[in-house]
Amino acid sequence: MTNRAILAEALIAQTPWNGARHAPLAGDASNRRYERLTDPATGRTAVLMDAPPEKGEDVEPFVRVAQYLRSIGLSAPEIYAEDTEYGFLLLEDLGDALFARVLQDDPGLEPTLYEAATDVLVHLHASPTLSLDSYDPSLMTELASLSFTKYAEGILGTHDKDARTRFEQRFADILHRETGGTRVVVQRDYHAENLIWLPEREGIQRVGLLDFQCAMLCHPAYDLVSLLQDVRRSVPVGIEMRMIERYINATGVDGHDFRTAYAVLGVQRNLRILGVFARLATDYGKPHYVDLIPETWAHLMRDLEHPALVAVAGLLRDALPAPNPENLAKLRPQ
Numbered sequence: 603m604t605n606r607a608i609l610a611e612a613l614i615a616q617t618p619w620n621g622a623r624h625a626p627l628a629g630d631a632s633n634r635r636y637e638r639l640t641d642p643a644t645g646r647t648a649v650l651m652d653a654p655p656e657k658g659e660d661v662e663p664f665v666r667v668a669q670y671l672r673s674i675g676l677s678a679p680e681i682y683a684e685d686t687e688y689g690f691l692l693l694e695d696l697g698d699a700l701f702a703r704v705l706q707d708d709p710g711l712e713p714t715l716y717e718a719a720t721d722v723l724v725h726l727h728a729s730p731t732l733s734l735d736s737y738d739p740s741l742m743t744e745l746a747s748l749s750f751t752k753y754a755e756g757i758l759g760t761h762d763k764d765a766r767t768r769f770e771q772r773f774a775d776i777l778h779r780e781t782g783g784t785r786v787v788v789q790r791d792y793h794a795e796n797l798i799w800l801p802e803r804e805g806i807q808r809v810g811l812l813d814f815q816c817a818m819l820c821h822p823a824y825d826l827v828s829l830l831q832d833v834r835r836s837v838p839v840g841i842e843m844r845m846i847e848r849y850i851n852a853t854g855v856d857g858h859d860f861r862t863a864y865a866v867l868g869v870q871r872n873l874r875i876l877g878v879f880a881r882l883a884t885d886y887g888k889p890h891y892v893d894l895i896p897e898t899w900a901h902l903m904r905d906l907e908h909p910a911l912v913a914v915a916g917l918l919r920d921a922l923p924a925p926n927p928e929n930l931a932k933l934r935p936q
Contacts, residue, residue, distance in 0.1 A: 606652060606654065606688075609688045610650060610652060613684075613685045613690050613692065614639065614692065617648075618644075619639045619641055619692065621641075622639035622642070623639070623642060624637045624638070625637060627649065633653070633654060633657040633659050635651075636651055637649070637650045647695040648682055648693060648695050649679070649694070649695045650690065650691070650692055650693075651691040652689065654689050655689045659689055660689070661684065661686055661815075662686050663815040664814070664815035665681060665684060665686070665691065667789075667814050667815060667817045668681060669681070670732045670787070671726075671814065674725070675806070675807065676722060676725070676726065676807070676809075676811060677696070677800060677803065677807045677808075677809060677810045678814065679694040679696055679810075679812075680693070681694075696798045696800065697800070697810070699800070700794065700796075701719070702794040704799045711799075712838070715797075715799060716841050716845050717845070718805075718808050718809050719829055720829070720848050720849055721848075721852070722811075723825050723826060723829075724849060725806050727786040728853070731785070732817070734787065734817055735818050736819045737788065737819065737820035739777035739781070740774065742777055742874075743777065743870075744770075745873075745874040746869070746874050746877075747770055747873075747877070748874055748876070748878060749873040749877045750765070750769070751766075752876075752877040753876040753933075754921065754922050756880040756883075756884045757880075757932045758923060762921045765917055765920070766921070769914055769921070772917070773869075773870075775913075776911065776913065776914065777870065780862050780863050780866045780910055781820075781821040781866055781867060782821075783821070785819040785820060785821070786819065786820070786822050787817055787819060788818060788819070789811070789813075789816075789817050789825055789828075790818065790820075791813050791816065791828060792814075792825040792828040792829050793832045793834060794835050795835075796813040796814075797809055798810030798812065821863050822849075822853070822860075823863045823864040823867050824867050826845065826846065826849055827864060827868045828871065830845055830846070831872065831901040831905075833897045833901065834894060834897075846861065862910045865905045865911065866908070866910055866911065868901060868904075868905035869902060869906060869914070872898050872899075873902065873918075875894075875898045876895060876898055879891040879892065879894055879895055884933055884935070889933075889935055892930050895925045896925050896930075899924065899925045906918065
């Protein structure tokens with residue numbers, strides 16, 4: 603038994619899941635690991651999160667945001683036990699009905715699920731905010747530049763530093779101009795692989811929330827972009843447009859300004875994802891992320907058609923190599 607296994611068992615021993623069966627669950631792009639615990643006597647289950655501090659993980663943000671989300675009536679997992687020093691949490695098991703899996707089995711549920719997920723954002727953005735760091739134009743621009751330093755450089759072996767500098771100056775100005783104003787809690791990875799369908803619950807509580815530990819304060823359009831420009835499953839444009847309209851109607855925000863911010867944040871998010879996926883493939887040996895790059899690129903190209911992005915659209919199209927098969931092959935570990 604490893605040291606971490608011993609530490610985990612010490613936490614579990616203090617709970618009703620002492621002696622439970624362990625089974626691995628699918629992880630994510632981080633260093634966190636997950637196991638499902640099943641009590642052989644009752645059949646009750648829980649989820650163990652193993653987030654090693656020595657690998658840069660910290661469970662305290664998860665605990666804080668989970669407690670906040672639950673306090674405003676949303677379905678984040680209840681925390682049964684925690685060891686923040688060594689990086690373990692024992693969590694409520696929300697099940698396996700990820701939106702992505704449910705929709706694969708029953709595509710007819712698509713409007714229902716996306717309406718519920720949009721309504722969660724309406725409720726979240728109308729609730730008192732949590733004190734969090736701001737996802738501000740400076741940080742957003744820095745992360746968008748990963749498309750140059752990781753994606754373009756991963757393919758070309760270098761990147762156009764002058765083009766990157768011009769992009770950073772222009773894009774920061776666009777973000778300041780188009781995404782100012784109200785700041786709300788954004789979960790930042792709000793998409794079909796992080797949302798669980800809980801049809802036995804009512805209203806907005808039918809949407810189970812996962813992977814929100816990186817929450818920050820940002821423009822209200824950000825999580826809607828995450829939901830509707832999902833690189834892991836193609837959301838029909840009709841659903842995308844209807845959910846944007848649903849959000850605008852429910853909140854009373856200015857429709858033109860919101861759609862502009864949506865396109866600008868779409869560019870930011872998809873540029874960041876290009877860089878992150880390239881880095882996961884080249885630096886961490888995770889080639890399956892390369893398969894998601896063409897969908898990311900398609901979202902980026904569509905967002906760049908918005909008039910608010912004219913100052914960077916041509917620059918990005920010239921500086922970033924298209925994800926054709928030859929270029930994508932250069933990102934895969936040899």
